[in-house]
Amino acid sequence: MFAELIKKREVLDVLVQKDFKARYKDKALGRFWSLADPLVMVIVFTIVFEYIFKTGQPYFPIFLLLGLTPYRFFTNSVNAAAGSGLDNAQLVKKVAFPRIILPFASVLSHMRHFFIELLLVLGLFLYFPAAFHLSINLLWLPLVFALQCLFIQSVAMIVAALNVRYRDTQYMLNSVLLILYWMTPLFYSFSIVPRKLALFLQWNPMVGVVEGYRAILLKGAPPSFQLLGVAAITSTLLLFIGTYVFKKYEKLFADYL
Amino acid sequence: MTDANSIADATRPTESIDSKSKMDCPAVIRANGVGKRYEMHRHRSMLLHDAAKMAFSKYEKNYFWALRNIDFEIRKGESVALIGPNGAGKSTLLSLIAKTVFPTEGSLTVEGRVSALLELGAGFHPHFTGRENILINGIVMGLTKAEIEARMDEIIAFSELEKFIDEPIQNYSSGMLARLGFSVAASVDPEILIVDEALSVGDAAFQEKSFQRILDFKRQGCTILFVTHALGNVSRFCDRALLLSHGQILEAGPAQDICDNYEARVREGRLDAPRLPYETQVLPLWKRVAAILTILSMMGVVIGAGIYFVLSSMKETAGMPEPNAIQRIKRLNENNNNKNNDSDALERAP
Numbered sequence A: 001m002f003a004e005l006i007k008k009r010e011v012l013d014v015l016v017q018k019d020f021k022a023r024y025k026d027k028a029l030g031r032f033w034s035l036a037d038p039l040v041m042v043i044v045f046t047i048v049f050e051y052i053f054k055t056g057q058p059y060f061p062i063f064l065l066l067g068l069t070p071y072r073f074f075t076n077s078v079n080a081a082a083g084s085g086l087d088n089a090q091l092v093k094k095v096a097f098p099r100i101i102l103p104f105a106s107v108l109s110h111m112r113h114f115f116i117e118l119l120l121v122l123g124l125f126l127y128f129p130a131a132f133h134l135s136i137n138l139l140w141l142p143l144v145f146a147l148q149c150l151f152i153q154s155v156a157m158i159v160a161a162l163n164v165r166y167r168d169t170q171y172m173l174n175s176v177l178l179i180l181y182w183m184t185p186l187f188y189s190f191s192i193v194p195r196k197l198a199l200f201l202q203w204n205p206m207v208g209v210v211e212g213y214r215a216i217l218l219k220g221a222p223p224s225f226q227l228l229g230v231a232a233i234t235s236t237l238l239l240f241i242g243t244y245v246f247k248k249y250e251k252l253f254a255d256y257l
Numbered sequence B: 001m002t003d004a005n006s007i008a009d010a011t012r013p014t015e016s017i018d019s020k021s022k023m024d025c026p027a028v029i030r031a032n033g034v035g036k037r038y039e040m041h042r043h044r045s046m047l048l049h050d051a052a053k054m055a056f057s058k059y060e061k062n063y064f065w066a067l068r069n070i071d072f073e074i075r076k077g078e079s080v081a082l083i084g085p086n087g088a089g090k091s092t093l094l095s096l097i098a099k100t101v102f103p104t105e106g107s108l109t110v111e112g113r114v115s116a117l118l119e120l121g122a123g124f125h126p127h128f129t130g131r132e133n134i135l136i137n138g139i140v141m142g143l144t145k146a147e148i149e150a151r152m153d154e155i156i157a158f159s160e161l162e163k164f165i166d167e168p169i170q171n172y173s174s175g176m177l178a179r180l181g182f183s184v185a186a187s188v189d190p191e192i193l194i195v196d197e198a199l200s201v202g203d204a205a206f207q208e209k210s211f212q213r214i215l216d217f218k219r220q221g222c223t224i225l226f227v228t229h230a231l232g233n234v235s236r237f238c239d240r241a242l243l244l245s246h247g248q249i250l251e252a253g254p255a256q257d258i259c260d261n262y263e264a265r266v267r268e269g270r271l272d273a274p275r276l277p278y279e280t281q282v283l284p285l286w287k288r289v290a291a292i293l294t295i296l297s298m299m300g301v302v303i304g305a306g307i308y309f310v311l312s313s314m315k316e317t318a319g320m321p322e323p324n325a326i327q328r329i330k331r332l333n334e335n336n337n338n339k340n341n342d343s344d345a346l347e348r349a350p
């Protein structure tokens, strides 16, 4: 299944391009529109959490963005993957190509947005150089990123295949994402979560990922290996489920669209 | 050498001039007992609904056999027409050969690069220009980027859309879209070409041009499968025809004979196949049990945890006075162990 992907990477590439370009084709500032959303969110959430709730988190905007940006990569990819079958129904019904390309294209396209949104983080770090910690621990970044991609890709495969078969997957996914939005430490630090609750919440791989980015960039510390380990377990499990579900339904995509 | 063979295989063309040479050609499409089954009532396929129904009521699945017991062979270079009434399964058979859908039973082998004119312009995006869409469509149909760029001018020239090629295709008419789609599909150099009623769009001149292009392919030895309701075209293109009805092959033989028989059958109302294509399955017990367990455990974990945390939060805060501003700030500051904001917070408190 994954070998086909490499053989057909030109198709993958063209679908990613198409998806990415289509989004900005008729917007004045082109791809920089993808900065508008996180920018507005940073402003609003900083007002709410710093000026009203007074969480007192140092460098709150950067702290927030280091959670929000990876989390947006996750939700946007997964949402796009869930819709990818329906969005490309004509293509699926009329052209034989490896169906696994669809969720991969969704994730890759949003990975680009993720990198663009990181420019915002970069900008804030340039403005507040004191927030940034240069250390050898930066070498852990690729690991955290890889884990994040593994998790996102696994979920993307599950929902992409399931949503072709069962159309309510997308609605259930929305509910789950809403729950995860608050159960991921975006506005708070995972360290203030009570132990009992933390044992429960840590199984969400985004916890390890978000906390990992923050530890590395804001504290110059290594990521929490307990959280990353748990995230790796969940993600691997999800990868197996995703591969199974996708194998089961990939030959039926055209039947159900 | 051919006598025994041609008796055994009654579906082979016996009259056409080049049929002799084609008999020696290898079969490129071979169907053995192929069947394709679709699930019915799909508008209801909701995971929650299905699972609940599976768990709490006798759950049946209804199936429809769009094709069943299909056996045939098509040799390299042959052109074969599929004819039959609407819903006979012609498009399904072509999709099986194009490998966009897969057989439920039986085996189907297809050898060679297939180009499908199932629907022109699959994957076109309205916001992109004609040129960009040629690239997208071509790659999706199996060309490489380099191949398309090499053929770009040729494709555009064939479509006769030079003036509009850098316009977004949302401004094209449907005939122009069909031109663009056909031009890309025709540039793929197929070994097997599949055409499904696709040529009925486009003006007369372009239709004629497309027919000529298909005849060119035929002359180059391309195998062609052709679905059409215009029986006049059948004898123009095809050596052989298969007559499908209700998912089965009613007749197979030389194109002209089959067309005549089809017309006769339509006149006399003899298009019924011997078998009803419906089927019902009742789900096995273990699946129902699994469904019940899945639903209950999913609901149990989420709702249980939610209730636990809500209740214990109320227990902890029961009897406490509502915190005023100062207390709240103090508590927050203590909680966060925050040093640098301390003075700031105290200053702001009244």
Ligand SMILES: Nc1ncnc2c1ncn2[C@@H]1O[C@H](COP(=O)(O)OP(=O)(O)O)[C@@H](O)[C@H]1O
Pocket: A254, A255, A256, A257, B038, B039, B040, B064, B066, B084, B085, B086, B087, B088, B089, B090, B091, B092, B093
């Ligand atoms: N994806 C599908 N799901 C359910 N039924 C289908 C699907 N595709 C085709 N069918 C059914 O299969 C039968 C054959 O359809 P088709 O091959 O399109 O016929 P035609 O010979 O007119 O091209 C029809 O009864 C149609 O309703």
Ligand SMILES: [Mg+2]
Pocket: B090, B091, B092
């Ligand atoms: Mg049809």
